Amino acid sequence: xxxxxxxxxxxxxxxxxxxxxxxxxxxxxxxxxxxxxxxxxxxxxxxxxxxxxxxxxxxxxxxxxxxxxxxxxxxxxxxxxxxxxxxxxxxxxxxxxxxxxxxxxxxxxxxxxxxxxxxxxxxxxxxxxxxxxxxxxxxxxxxxxxxxxxxxxxxxxxxxxxxxxxxxxxxxxxxxxxxxxxxxxxxxxxxxxxxxxxxxxxxxxxxxxxxxxxxxxxxxxxxx
Amino acid sequence: xxxxxxxxxxxxxxxxxxxxxxxxxxxxxxxxxxxxxxxxxxxxxxxxxxxxxxxxxxxxxxxxxxxxxxxxxxxxxxxxxxxxxxxxxxxxxxxxxxxxxxxxxxxxxxxxxxxxxxxxxxxxxxxxxxxxxxxxxxxxxxxxxxxxxxxxxxxxxxxxxxxxxxxxxxxxxxxxxxxxxxxxxxxxxxxxxxxxxxxxxxxxxxxxxxxxxxxxxxxxxxxxxxxxxxxxxx
Numbered sequence: 001x002x003x004x005x006x007x008x009x010x011x012x013x014x015x016x017x018x019x020x021x022x023x024x025x026x027x028x029x030x031x032x033x034x035x036x037x038x039x040x041x042x043x044x045x046x047x048x049x050x051x052x053x054x055x056x057x058x059x060x061x062x063x064x065x066x067x068x069x070x071x072x073x074x075x076x077x078x079x080x081x082x083x084x085x086x087x088x089x090x091x092x093x094x095x096x097x098x099x100x101x102x103x104x105x106x107x108x109x110x111x112x113x114x115x116x117x118x119x120x121x122x123x124x125x126x127x128x129x130x131x132x133x134x135x136x137x138x139x140x141x142x143x144x145x146x147x148x149x150x151x152x153x154x155x156x157x158x159x160x161x162x163x164x165x166x167x168x169x170x171x172x173x174x175x176x177x178x179x180x181x182x183x184x185x186x187x188x189x190x191x192x193x194x195x196x197x198x199x200x201x202x203x204x205x206x207x208x209x210x211x212x213x214x215x216x217x218x219x220x221x222x223x224x
Numbered sequence: 225x226x227x228x229x230x231x232x233x234x235x236x237x238x239x240x241x242x243x244x245x246x247x248x249x250x251x252x253x254x255x256x257x258x259x260x261x262x263x264x265x266x267x268x269x270x271x272x273x274x275x276x277x278x279x280x281x282x283x284x285x286x287x288x289x290x291x292x293x294x295x296x297x298x299x300x301x302x303x304x305x306x307x308x309x310x311x312x313x314x315x316x317x318x319x320x321x322x323x324x325x326x327x328x329x330x331x332x333x334x335x336x337x338x339x340x341x342x343x344x345x346x347x348x349x350x351x352x353x354x355x356x357x358x359x360x361x362x363x364x365x366x367x368x369x370x371x372x373x374x375x376x377x378x379x380x381x382x383x384x385x386x387x388x389x390x391x392x393x394x395x396x397x398x399x400x401x402x403x404x405x406x407x408x409x410x411x412x413x414x415x416x417x418x419x420x421x422x423x424x425x426x427x428x429x430x431x432x433x434x435x436x437x438x439x440x441x442x443x444x445x446x447x448x449x450x451x452x453x454x455x456x457x458x
Contacts, residue, residue: 052311054447070311076304092231094312137312 011060066140124155
């Protein structure tokens with residue numbers, strides 16, 4: 001069995017004269033829930049974009065041992081179509097059949113809403129439908145960029161449940177989030193980055209009994 | 225790539241906007257048929273009829289294709305769907321080529337009927353091969369234009385302006401060619417040429433230029449550029 005699903009070795013990335021990542025290394029374990037946290041502009045989304053190949057790295061190496069899909073921070077659904085039509089259409093793009101989705105849509109409390117037009121959905125419902133599309137793609141690695149941002153508390157719980165289910169199904173899930181309490185509840189490994197630097201990389205056991213918020217603030221101050 | 229072809233064709237087939245555009249062009253086609261039947265074009269020479277057929281085939285293809293580009297490619301770009309596709313390993317080159325092929329397929333239905341109607345009901349003295357070459361090179365030009373439109377969508381920042389330029393330009397060409405067909409043919413004849421050869425030459429040159437420019441632009445596109453080039457509708 002593969003130990004690491006993703007190996008990031010000394011990668012660097014610059015935008016014009018601004019260097020964001022330099023000699024950045026990180027391993028992401030197979031079949032784990034790995035959170036990447038950091039303040040705004042710390043490079044979380046850029047890191048995901050490098051991992052998914054959206055951005056080319058300037059140096060270093062990324063070794064990925066599986067296929068991937070990414071839930072973007074912004075919505076990209078077909079607003080004029082129903083939830084089910086979205087599921088079917090994305091299914092044509094990615095080669096899956098819109099069958100047996102109830103297992104996940106029930107967990108997301110979305111099954112009864114799939115006949116409605118997406119334009120009538122709340123932000124939380126749109127996030128859940130986007131997540132359902134990503135799940136149906138059946139990729140080994142699932143990147144979730146701010147999956148719970150702007151989502152109501154009930155939907156957050158549902159999204160957390162489905163992330164746990166994905167791990168049980170053998171997937172590797174990488175999430176970025178601003179919400180530390182959310183991350184504390186679900187992640188097995190937590191990596192904090194700031195302006196492209198790795199500030200800490202701790203397992204859930206290592207932070208047990210401590211406040212992630214305190215660790216986050218202290219580590220942030222130390223890194224300034 | 226086959227998945228993208230299947231998905232895009234399915235999307236276009238079910239889009240109300242596209243269905244309305246195709247039906248409008250079908251009405252235009254029926255009006256042309258009625259015109260032919262009623263002898264409206266009786267006074268027109270063989271060359272003029274070839275020119276009218278050419279303008280109708282190209283114009284209708286472009287109007288439908290432009291509507292398809294707006295409904296699919298532009299919406300994909302403005303809604304961030306492109307980023308989602310790219311992040312799931314769909315290559316932009318494959319996407320543009322698949323979209324262009326499917327759009328041409330969908331936009332060619334009515335123009336093909338125009339071609340068949342003219343071929344059967346107009347007594348052309350041109351040989352079968354000459355007419356077929358005229359049609360095939362027009363299809364080649366249509367494909368290059370669709371490819372160009374799809375590619376340029378990812379470079380354009382003001383997509384509404386881009387749309388208006390294409391639609392207005394196409395209508396203008398159709399109108400001017402219809403109005404001044406006689407003068408155009410007379411001009412060509414001054415050089416001892418037949419209009420059909422001029423059209424074939426024009427098709428070959430313009431389709432090659434648009435195809436090569438598009439391929440060069442596709443080669444220059446990368447994921448990073450696509451994400452930065454957000455574009456806007458207004």
